[in-house]
Amino acid sequence: MRRNINNVEIVEPPIGELTKRYSAFSAIKRTCFTWCGCLVLLLIGIIIFLRVALGSGPETLKKIPDNFPNNIPIYDKDNIEQITFVSGKYKNRGIEIAAFFPKIILSPLFLTLNKNEQSSDDTGKLSSVKNLWKIISAPVSDHRDTLQIEWRNLDAMPSFITNYYKMELKK
Numbered sequence: 463m464r465r466n467i468n469n470v471e472i473v474e475p476p477i478g479e480l481t482k483r484y485s486a487f488s489a490i491k492r493t494c495f496t497w498c499g500c501l502v503l504l505l506i507g508i509i510i511f512l513r514v515a516l517g518s519g520p521e522t523l524k525k526i527p528d529n530f531p532n533n534i535p536i537y538d539k540d541n542i543e544q545i546t547f548v549s550g551k552y553k554n555r556g557i558e559i560a561a562f563f564p565k566i567i568l569s570p571l572f573l574t575l576n577k578n579e580q581s582s583d584d585t586g587k588l589s590s591v592k593n594l595w596k597i598i599s600a601p602v603s604d605h606r607d608t609l610q611i612e613w614r615n616l617d618a619m620p621s622f623i624t625n626y627y628k629m630e631l632k633k
Contacts, residue, residue, distance in 0.1 A: 520547065521547045547607065547610075
């Protein structure tokens with residue numbers, strides 16, 4: 463079992479390998495910069511996702527929208543300073559985002575509670591997916607749009623305007 467060691471050739475390392483200095487600091491520095499870069503990219507992604515998910519904010523309008531009900535009177539249309547339209551989706555977006563993960567976590571519980579109420583035409587996994595989507599997409603809060611009207615140079619007291627609207631809305 464003797465090996466032939468006469469054919470072994472010893473190669474000297476290149477000069478660059480001998481002068482190259484390795485330090486733990488450079489390895490730590492590279493690792494930290496890599497993780498910080500990943501963290502920054504993740505934060506940028508989260509910010510972009512939230513911007514898209516939250517949508518646009520309140521809009522300032524020049525005139526009262528056409529879909530405003532005609533049976534609601536508007537006090538002193540000439541002195542309206544600003545009309546702000548707040549979408550129902552924008553108004554309660556924080557609540558909807560906060561409720562998303564609890565809906566996903568609690569949906570299996572809701573599905574097992576409603577197991578007896580399944581319709582006869584939906585069966586199996588398709589029914590479960592439909593019910594899961596129904597639970598997740600159901601709104602948690604009120605999604606009605608709001609129209610905020612601000613007046614300028616009104617001679618009337620706020621209590622008079624409040625009484626005016628109470629009387630007009632009772633009609």
